Amino acid sequence: MDKGSLQDWLHFTTQEKSESQEEHKKLRFIQRLNIAIDVACALDYLHNDCQPPIIHCDLKPSNILLDENMTAHVGDFGLARFVPPAIPNSSANSKSSTGVGGTIGYTPPELGMGSDASIYGDVYNFGILLLEMFTGRKPTDEMFKDNLNLHNYANVALPDRMMHLTDPILLQERDEHGMKYKVNDNTSSAGDIFLSFLVKVIQIGVSCSVESPKERKRISDVVGELNSLRKLFLEQAYPKEKVISFNLH
Numbered sequence: 001m002d003k004g005s006l007q008d009w010l011h012f013t014t015q016e017k018s019e020s021q022e023e024h025k026k027l028r029f030i031q032r033l034n035i036a037i038d039v040a041c042a043l044d045y046l047h048n049d050c051q052p053p054i055i056h057c058d059l060k061p062s063n064i065l066l067d068e069n070m071t072a073h074v075g076d077f078g079l080a081r082f083v084p085p086a087i088p089n090s091s092a093n094s095k096s097s098t099g100v101g102g103t104i105g106y107t108p109p110e111l112g113m114g115s116d117a118s119i120y121g122d123v124y125n126f127g128i129l130l131l132e133m134f135t136g137r138k139p140t141d142e143m144f145k146d147n148l149n150l151h152n153y154a155n156v157a158l159p160d161r162m163m164h165l166t167d168p169i170l171l172q173e174r175d176e177h178g179m180k181y182k183v184n185d186n187t188s189s190a191g192d193i194f195l196s197f198l199v200k201v202i203q204i205g206v207s208c209s210v211e212s213p214k215e216r217k218r219i220s221d222v223v224g225e226l227n228s229l230r231k232l233f234l235e236q237a238y239p240k241e242k243v244i245s246f247n248l249h
């Protein structure tokens with residue numbers, strides 16, 4: 001794909017890139033949101049429109065490819081599998097025969113406990129992906145050890161400590177674009193449109209990556225929520241009279 005993978009965009013290393021390339025690799029909030037929506041739509045298609053449903057099993061930034069228009073495509077179906085048909089009265093303790101797939105930092109917690117891959121596992125991966133995209137932190141970051149993981153880290157920072165959590169590139173965008181609108185009061189993030197959208201995205205990421213598989217969001221709901229957020233963001237952060245000088249998709 002023309003624009004490489006999401007991994008290249010999220011974690012470019014400054015040492016090896018020239019200044020201009022570095023500029024080029026900065027993903028704006030709306031671009032990240034668009035990519036998240038593309039990926040959620042792809043998962044929704046695999047889970048709900050394919051017959052039998054398909055579980056991707058290895059959703060992560062390096063498997064998300066960007067075309068010339070920055071449209072995201074989910075690639076690498078090397079670990080993908082069909083959802084097995086429900087067997088009446090099959091006992092719940094059937095152990096996974098296929099082994100634990102996926103990638104460190106992205107493996108759903110239930111897979112380590114003998115559960116089979118499931119669409120809920122893909123939703124977990126999507127949640128972690130969303131958190132990685134907007135915090136700029138990899139789930140394998142060395143700060144995540146013992147009981148601290150990306151999910152908990154984001155969860156405890158909500159909603160008041162968004163500034164600490166957010167990818168510095170996004171904070172830079174917020175400052176440059178004058179999106180620190182003062183709506184309700186002068187100080188709290190409640191009046192800050194940009195941060196309030198970030199909070200909403202992070203909340204979706206957190207609720208997709210809760211430990212209990214069945215309590216995770218449904219991907220079809222996620223698609224709806226992200227699309228509404230995108231619409232609201234464009235209305236509020238880029239009112240119509242302003243020239244939109246970058247490609248929104």
Ligand SMILES: *[C@@H]1O[C@H](CO)[C@@H](O)[C@H](O)[C@H]1NC(C)=O
Binds near residue numbers: 067068069
């Ligand atoms: C990118 O967008 C242009 C203009 O809409 C379109 O002609 C082209 O086919 C798109 N490229 C891809 C890879 O979809």
Ligand SMILES: *[C@@H]1O[C@H](CO)[C@@H](O)[C@H](O)[C@H]1NC(C)=O
Binds near residue numbers: 088089
């Ligand atoms: C399967 O479960 C149903 C309801 O739980 C029960 O009526 C039926 O006897 C079970 N069949 C077998 C083969 O265990």
Ligand SMILES: *[C@@H]1O[C@H](CO)[C@@H](O)[C@H](O)[C@H]1NC(C)=O
Binds near residue numbers: 184185186
């Ligand atoms: C915001 O700041 C201005 C001046 O700095 C002040 O007059 C106004 O009362 C403040 N508004 C609120 C809601 O605190």
